[in-house]
Amino acid sequence: AQKVTQAQTEISVVEKEDVTLDCVYETRDTTYYLFWYKQPPSGELVFLIRRNSFDEQNEISGRYSWNFQKSTSSFNFTITASQVVDSAVYFCALSERAKTSYDKVIFGPGTSLSVIP
């Protein structure tokens, strides 16, 4: 069965520190997609990244980087030089190739990140 684990419930860092948010997933499929979403205090859910299971290349976008390792079923998210605006809840999510009639997505429980000035 699909499962997404985000073992870190809450993290606090001081501004300018680097921080890594862990995500471990379980799936029996060979074709799947992984996502990260951000939910700032204002409450909206913002799409950050999508990665398919055939693309293990790490990605960097500004201060954000993602490390995808199929061998350990992990898709970790690192924020470099954190800023107060990074304070949010971050959700990792997994979607398997559709066996049903919709894009089924399983969300992890989320990690609440607080960046202290």
Place this chain on the structure above:
Amino acid sequence: DAGITQSPRHKVTETGTPVTLRCHQTENHRYMYWYRQDPGHGLRLIHYSYGVKDTDKGEVSDGYSVSRSKTEDFLLTLESATSSQTSVYFCAISGTGTDYNYGYTFGSGTRLTVV
């Protein structure tokens, strides 16, 4: 241009009353979803739609019904609201194509309080 809007943004209602939440999209996406978000439970799928008049249940569908009479609108109805349905409700859309599963785009959410 939001692409997806939810209404209302906030609502307080009394136990036993019917409530309808609306999700409207301008992206012409096939798939639409209703989730609820609760502390300790994360995001849980209530219902989804894979086309006009095509809907199905998610993992927490009891007490909810949906309708989709047009591509752009997906309505969530609480037939008789209960306090356990106090939550934040998110609508999401996703498209499909040769590059399968672009991920969801979420609405801004509706905070519903049942008193």
